[in-house]
Amino acid sequence: MNLPQELEKDLVHQYGVNAFRLYRLPYLEEGSVIGVIGKNGIGKTTAIQVLAGQLKPNLGNLEGQPNLEEVARYFRGSLLQEYLTELADGSLKISYKPQYIDKIPKVVKGKVGEILARIAAPGKLEKIVELFELGHLMDREVEVLSGGELQRLALAACLARDANTFLIDEPSSFLDIRQRFRAASAIRSILGDGVRVMVCDHDLAVLDYLSDKIFVFYGRPGVYGVVSGPFGVREGINIFLQGYIPSENVRFRSEKITFQVRPPSVAEEQEGGAPLEWPEMTKSYEGFKLEVKTGRAWQGDVIGIVGPNGIGKTTFIKLLAGVERSDEGYELEFKSMSYKPQYPEPRDSLVEEVLREAAGKKFDSDLYRGELIEPLGLERLMDRNMAELSGGELQKVSIAEALSRDAELYLLDEPSAYLDVEERYMTTKVIKRVTRDRKAYTFLVDHDLMVLDFASTKLMVFSGEPGRHGVANPPVSLR
Numbered sequence: 001m002n003l004p005q006e007l008e009k010d011l012v013h014q015y016g017v018n019a020f021r022l023y024r025l026p027y028l029e030e031g032s033v034i035g036v037i038g039k040n041g042i043g044k045t046t047a048i049q050v051l052a053g054q055l056k057p058n059l060g061n062l063e064g065q066p067n068l069e070e071v072a073r074y075f076r077g078s079l080l081q082e083y084l085t086e087l088a089d090g091s092l093k094i095s096y097k098p099q100y101i102d103k104i105p106k107v108v109k110g111k112v113g114e115i116l117a118r119i120a121a122p123g124k125l126e127k128i129v130e131l132f133e134l135g136h137l138m139d140r141e142v143e144v145l146s147g148g149e150l151q152r153l154a155l156a157a158c159l160a161r162d163a164n165t166f167l168i169d170e171p172s173s174f175l176d177i178r179q180r181f182r183a184a185s186a187i188r189s190i191l192g193d194g195v196r197v198m199v200c201d202h203d204l205a206v207l208d209y210l211s212d213k214i215f216v217f218y219g220r221p222g223v224y225g226v227v228s229g230p231f232g233v234r235e236g237i238n239i240f241l242q243g244y245i246p247s248e249n250v251r252f253r254s255e256k257i258t259f260q261v262r263p264p265s266v267a268e269e270q271e272g273g274a275p276l277e278w279p280e281m282t283k284s285y286e287g288f289k290l291e292v293k294t295g296r297a298w299q300g301d302v303i304g305i306v307g308p309n310g311i312g313k314t315t316f317i318k319l320l321a322g323v324e325r326s327d328e329g330y331e332l333e334f335k336s337m338s339y340k341p342q343y344p345e346p347r348d349s350l351v352e353e354v355l356r357e358a359a360g361k362k363f364d365s366d367l368y369r370g371e372l373i374e375p376l377g378l379e380r381l382m383d384r385n386m387a388e389l390s391g392g393e394l395q396k397v398s399i400a401e402a403l404s405r406d407a408e409l410y411l412l413d414e415p416s417a418y419l420d421v422e423e424r425y426m427t428t429k430v431i432k433r434v435t436r437d438r439k440a441y442t443f444l445v446d447h448d449l450m451v452l453d454f455a456s457t458k459l460m461v462f463s464g465e466p467g468r469h470g471v472a473n474p475p476v477s478l479r
């Protein structure tokens, strides 16, 4: 796709020579929730950071000192000018929920209750704790929270602040489905006079439910992004799915995104080889206990793991991985295992080095390229440092690293977090194929039903009482 010539005048920010450029900005409106959609690497977080006052836009002038008043004047006569003027004179009270919540425990210490008490505006705490179902977690240390519990804490902290402008970057990552909709209605509940909200998310159902208007971002990931809108909610979502903006006559994707239900089922009943079995076991923490029922998996199985937040899914994966010991001290005997944790840890190395080390000799083969590098779009990341990747990029590299190792058992904890719709689809295909071709056993924890439905041969449903007591039920066949 070529960049329309007339866009050049709309350049808002450029990170450096030949670096990413953002054209136009979305804007907030009083009394509404503005939704933002677009694939990864297309400038959504950049735009939110500009609107949060954390990044000063340079209008493409790489030498000059950016000046917000000047930028505001540039958007003369628009709602954006009004917003940026208020931002410049400090009259907005902004509360920002960053995209990457897994960094929170590194900088914020203490118990959930203490953290919220420090942040919350007078009188807001009680209601927020209830909205996000945090009551039973008030005495829990932030570093032991499950992914969904941590996201709820981050959202609660954002909404509890004394602010009138809320910028919320990816609220639904790590949340289970019920919590996604609870969070969406909690966000809507803060609307009122003078309150503005902007939310960006990859879950289209959440955006549909949450937003009053939608901006669509398109462009080339890592190269440039263009903001288009605002559109009505259904119209905006439709434009994103179709890859075409009628009002601008721009086609930004050659194919439509269609959600297909389960692909034609392949013969997976190869119940040959040796099953992988695990015994009944328990794992107790202070305030939480997981009970695992005995179960088994067969070669080629992708066992999808579903259940609410804080029910012990990650704990179960850690038991299989040997990262945690069960109360009985049981040690599982697997010959080889490859594990992608819920929060991947970047290392200070080039992506190519990381993948080469994991893949070994096969790294240079066409088979490996076709199996992992191409479908996950990793070619353009090879000479980047792993520590400098975005959350979605890091996720893809970590999935590729885990699947590059030759193993009998693959453990993938929430691979779809931070990925966009297209990336989720490709990743799911890769996981399924690698498992089948290598006759491996794969365990896949995820909250995205499309991912689970598309990848899994069996499902393990976790039940119990979130944050207190979980039960890992045996896998059941989907057919």
Ligand SMILES: Nc1ncnc2c1ncn2[C@@H]1O[C@H](COP(=O)(O)OP(=O)(O)OP(=O)(O)O)[C@@H](O)[C@H]1O
Pocket (backbone or CB within 6 Å): 140, 144, 145, 146, 147, 148, 149, 174, 176, 285, 286, 287, 288, 307, 308, 309, 310, 311, 312, 313, 314, 315, 316, 342, 466, 467, 468
């Ligand atoms: N070391 C620990 N000490 C105390 N509690 C813990 C510890 N580790 C985990 N927990 C608690 O155990 C429960 C289960 O956590 P786990 O991470 O297994 O949940 P999960 O099902 O993976 O949830 P999510 O979908 O949110 O990732 C949570 O309530 C969590 O707060």
Ligand SMILES: [Mg+2]
Pocket (backbone or CB within 6 Å): 146, 147, 148, 313, 314, 315, 342, 413
């Ligand atoms: Mg988890």
